[in-house]
Amino acid sequence: MSKISEITTTFFAYLKRPDLYPELRRKIWKNIFNRSSGLRGKEEAELWCKNLAVSEKDFIQNILKIDFVPFENIFGKEYNDALSAQEKAPIKMGGAGSLSVIYYINEYAKAQNSIETGVAYGWSSFAALASLVKRNGTLYSSDMPYILQNQSEDFVGCVIPQQYKRNWKLFRFADKESLPRIFEKQDSFDVVHYDSDKTYDGRMWAYRILWDKLKKGGVFMSDDVGDNAAFKDYCEQNNRKVHIIEFDGKYAGVIIKE
Numbered sequence: 001m002s003k004i005s006e007i008t009t010t011f012f013a014y015l016k017r018p019d020l021y022p023e024l025r026r027k028i029w030k031n032i033f034n035r036s037s038g039l040r041g042k043e044e045a046e047l048w049c050k051n052l053a054v055s056e057k058d059f060i061q062n063i064l065k066i067d068f069v070p071f072e073n074i075f076g077k078e079y080n081d082a083l084s085a086q087e088k089a090p091i092k093m094g095g096a097g098s099l100s101v102i103y104y105i106n107e108y109a110k111a112q113n114s115i116e117t118g119v120a121y122g123w124s125s126f127a128a129l130a131s132l133v134k135r136n137g138t139l140y141s142s143d144m145p146y147i148l149q150n151q152s153e154d155f156v157g158c159v160i161p162q163q164y165k166r167n168w169k170l171f172r173f174a175d176k177e178s179l180p181r182i183f184e185k186q187d188s189f190d191v192v193h194y195d196s197d198k199t200y201d202g203r204m205w206a207y208r209i210l211w212d213k214l215k216k217g218g219v220f221m222s223d224d225v226g227d228n229a230a231f232k233d234y235c236e237q238n239n240r241k242v243h244i245i246e247f248d249g250k251y252a253g254v255i256i257k258e
């Protein structure tokens with residue numbers, strides 16, 4: 001698809017979705033005035049991550065002080081069912097980060113209420129819920145549909161085991177609309193996992209708000225923090241003690257709220 005026809009198709013896809021008009025306005029603004037926000041400071045961020053990074057196993061054992069057994073080994077049957085559900089889905093969506101880190105930060109925080117942004121197939125939701133259901137806790141998720149894929153909404157969360165879904169509340173808007181709606185239902189969280197709008201400005205906006213909603217002793221996680229300098233700048237500006245975890249050639253950032 002050429003750039004012009006992609007822009008036109010995206011624009012008309014948004015027009016069919018009044019609930020996403022605020023996001024359409026922001027996208028138009030960003031594309032005219034702020035095009036560099038996705039990759040701002042990528043080189044320095046990658047170097048910073050590389051210098052700090054540890055493996056998921058080291059993070060879980062040395063920082064969380066929990067014996068590491070890979071998530072896929074603990075939940076083998078559910079994991080294989082999830083892989084089949086993903087294979088059957090007719091559309092392609094964003095992939096998973098470290099399921100073990102997501103599962104174990106929920107275990108560490110003995111989470112009762114967790115919030116995540118960005119669901120897609122639902123791998124991260126599956127990992128968080130695997131811990132939350134033990135305490136009958138709740139996962140609040142914000143996810144905006146893939147606007148160019150008609151059926152995408154039917155497959156959001158398709159890998160989440162059916163028996164976990166009663167502990168899951170999904171808000172299908174852009175974060176700027178979803179988060180206020182979520183906070184009306186639940187105002188503080190034990191775990192935050194950010195994996196949606198990866199632009200510099202999108203992250204900065206959400207990090208500040210989500211941090212304030214995180215309880216003391218809770219855990220804050222953001223995926224793909226090497227993509228631009230937002231997480232690095234946020235941590236430096238606010239003096240946060242950060243852990244960087246390398247997984248599958250990408251970096252996740254974790255902060256424990258003291």
Ligand SMILES: C[S@@+](CC[C@H](N)C(=O)[O-])C[C@H]1O[C@@H](n2cnc3c(N)ncnc32)[C@H](O)[C@@H]1O
Nearest residue numbers: 094096118119120123124143144174175196197
């Ligand atoms: C990388 S995928 C999430 C992957 C998921 N966390 C997992 O582990 O399987 C990113 C998701 O965020 C959604 N998204 C992107 N920008 C968003 C925004 N501004 N508000 C809400 N969701 C957004 C995308 O539509 C997509 O479903």
